[in-house]
Amino acid sequence: MPAPGPISIWVMDKARGIVIRITRLSDTSLIVHWCTEEIGLLKTVAKGARRPRSPFAGKLDLFVEADLVWVPSRKSELHILKEVEVADFHAEIRRGYTETMLASYFGQLLEKMVEREHPVPELFDLLRRALGYLVKFPADRRALLHYERQLAELLGVGHEGLNAGAALERACGGLPRARMECMSLFGKDPETG
Template identity: 50%
Template sequence: MEPTEGIITRLTPLTETSLIVHWFTEDAGLIKTVAKGARRPKSPFAGRLDLFFTCSLLWSPSRRSDLHTLREAIPSTTRSTIRQNYTATLLAAYFCRLLEHAVEGDHPEPELHDLLRRALDHVDTSGASLRALTHFEKELARILGLASPRIRAETVLREALGNLPPQRESLLATFAPDRSFPFPEHPSDRNKL
């Protein structure tokens, strides 16, 4: 059994009672584990597995596949504020998907784990912003050795990875200024209200 710390990046139903939990761990990088019985009401995993949680986990590596067995998970950080705001949830999911797209499974990437942890903590405390999105992309490009002073991080990542997760377009639309009223309000319109 392997102990480590990991951030939950995705949850996928496997059966009526089990989940596949995708983790970005400090020691093993991106891994997938099966949480058997996690969807049962009286499961030992009840309340311990949710998106963006950081947990101390114990898992058994599989010899036959890349789907390992989760033995125990104890949350240390829940980041509940993220799940209370749709834009924050979308931005956090974008960070996780972008990392999943950029790294190979079962390969340790401690600097990327730290980047994801810091990014999720920032969104949890300060909310979602275009600045957080672009900073994450810049840092990811730097860590991957793709940074260029003349080319935007988004362009470099798009060229290196083939494409970026679709959440990015929704986020950009959300962060764009409201264009529903393109003209300044006329002073006489105030009296009509």
């Protein structure tokens, strides 16, 4: 009787996360970027997600909050997504271009400021609250500035006399271009003209 071959054990991790970016990997697969409560920023590949009968169909969209299960990669930062159970679609954010742009900026700023797979539950909570605001209210300059102020405070980069945007810019060497696009969508600041 031949000796049994090596046993493959798949260890799976799970977390609550919010989709902050999706990119196409192939004709059938997607790379999904998450901000998770337990792990921090996480990249997963959703194999077959673009197929019509995929188990991910209708579950992977920007700003979706979900419980996710993945197999950690031993070779790269790209893990294999296995399951997604949607908790909140945040569909109202996609009601307008300005809301979508601002929510995207929130995710881009996190990706620029935070190291991958470094758990900071407070940042997940900040993103969740920011998206919750955009579900109920139109995007505006105040929401952007408040998010930046809170983020700078949580990261410990806020300084007296320096606005939060400038502090974040100094800390990471520049802000995502989406910030400028959001500000132009908001129009002139009534306080500064």
